[in-house]
Structures are given as C-alpha cells and as structure tokens.
Amino acid sequence: MAFSDFVGTDRKEELMNELYEDATQPDYTNERVGTGHDRSNTAAGLLLRIAGTLFLIIGCVGIVLPLLPTTPFLLLALGCYARSSERWYRRLITNRWCGEYIKNWHDGNGIPMKTKILTIAFLSLMIGYSAVVVVPFFIGKVILIIMAICVSMHVLFLPTLEPSAG
Numbered sequence: 001m002a003f004s005d006f007v008g009t010d011r012k013e014e015l016m017n018e019l020y021e022d023a024t025q026p027d028y029t030n031e032r033v034g035t036g037h038d039r040s041n042t043a044a045g046l047l048l049r050i051a052g053t054l055f056l057i058i059g060c061v062g063i064v065l066p067l068l069p070t071t072p073f074l075l076l077a078l079g080c081y082a083r084s085s086e087r088w089y090r091r092l093i094t095n096r097w098c099g100e101y102i103k104n105w106h107d108g109n110g111i112p113m114k115t116k117i118l119t120i121a122f123l124s125l126m127i128g129y130s131a132v133v134v135v136p137f138f139i140g141k142v143i144l145i146i147m148a149i150c151v152s153m154h155v156l157f158l159p160t161l162e163p164s165a166g
Contacts, residue, residue, distance in 0.1 A: 006049075009165070034125075044084070045084040045085065046084075047158050048080045048081070048083050048084035049080065049081070049084045049088060050079075050126055051076075051080045051145040052062065052077040052079075052080030052081045052084065052088065055073045055074070055076040055077035055080065056074065056077040056092070056098070058073045058075070059071070059072075059073030059074040059076075059077060059098065059101075060097075060098065063097070064122070065126075070101055071101050071102070071105050074092075074098050074102055075102065075105065076100050077092060078092055078093065078102060104161060109159070109161045110158055110159030110160045111155070111158050111159070111160065111161055112160070112161045112163070113160055113161075116155055116156065116158070119155050120152050120155055120156070123147055123148055123151060123152060123155075124148065126150075127145065127147065127148040128148075131144045131145055
C-alpha cells in the first residue's frame with residue numbers, strides 16, 4: 001500500500017468527519033512534502049505499530065492510576081497508528097473506552113463529573129495509603145500530600161463535561 005493510503009488522504013478526512021462531525025482542522029495536512037516515495041508496510045510500519053501499542057497500554061494503565069496521564073499516551077498511540085495502519089487508527093478512535101478520551105480532547109470538552117470524583121477518590125486513597133504506610137520519612141509524606149493536593153486542584157479546575165440531553 002502507498003503512503004498516501006494511510007495519512008493525509010481524503011479517506012482520513014472522511015473518517016474524521018464521520019466520527020467528529022464538524023470537527024475539521026483548516027489548513028492542516030499530515031503529508032510529508034517532497035519525499036517522492038511510497039512507504040512500504042514493513043519495518044517502519046511495524047515499529048510504529050509496536051510503539052503505538054506500547055503507548056496504548058501505558059494510556060490504559062493511566063485510566064486506573066491517577067498520577068499517570070491517559071490522554072497524552074492515547075494521542076501518541078493515535079499518531080503512531082495514523083502513520084502505520086488505517087485499520088488500527090480507526091479501531092482506536094472508535095473504541096468504546098479509549099475513543100471517548102480522544103474525542104473529548106479533540107472536541108475541547110471537559111471531563112465527566114463521575115470521572116473527576118473517581119480520580120480524586122482513587123488519588124486520595126493511594127496517596128493516603130502511601131503516606132501512612134509506605135513512606136517512612138516525614139518530608140516524603142509532606143511531598144506526597146502536596147502532590148495529591150496539586151493534582152486534585154488540577155482535576156477540579158478542568159472543565160466538566162455536561163451529559164448530553166438525549
């Protein structure tokens with residue numbers, strides 16, 4: 001398959017428009033200018049798919065670990081898949097768990113209130129446990145508590161995604 005079959009094509013724009021309806025990026029192109037050759041689906045594509053899968057795994061772990069960011073790793077996976085496999089790219093953006101994070105980021109929406117509550121609760125439990133049981137030094141306990149407060153404030157100040165009326 002040619003490089004144009006994967007990135008920067010009209011088909012990719014169609015897929016994005018179908019998924020995100022009116023979310024278009026004017027004057028944006030992902031095509032490499034002046035390369036003059038087709039990308040083969042061999043080593044580069046395989047390495048990109050491996051890297052994308054690694055980023056996807058880290059992003060999924062970030063869904064349950066509050067200190068590990070989810071969206072940046074999912075976006076890295078999306079970028080790797082966009083350059084290596086249209087099928088894997090499409091599966092990620094339409095996935096019922098990960099696709100929601102990507103779509104909300106792309107549309108500029110916030111975080112659902114339920115997710116905010118679960119994030120802060122899980123963060124408080126894990127940091128609290130670590131501060132009380134795991135970390136023996138007072139300064140370590142203080143640093144953990146300050147980190148928990150800062151991350152909680154960050155989550156609270158993010159916009160809240162309102163449930164769609166339907």
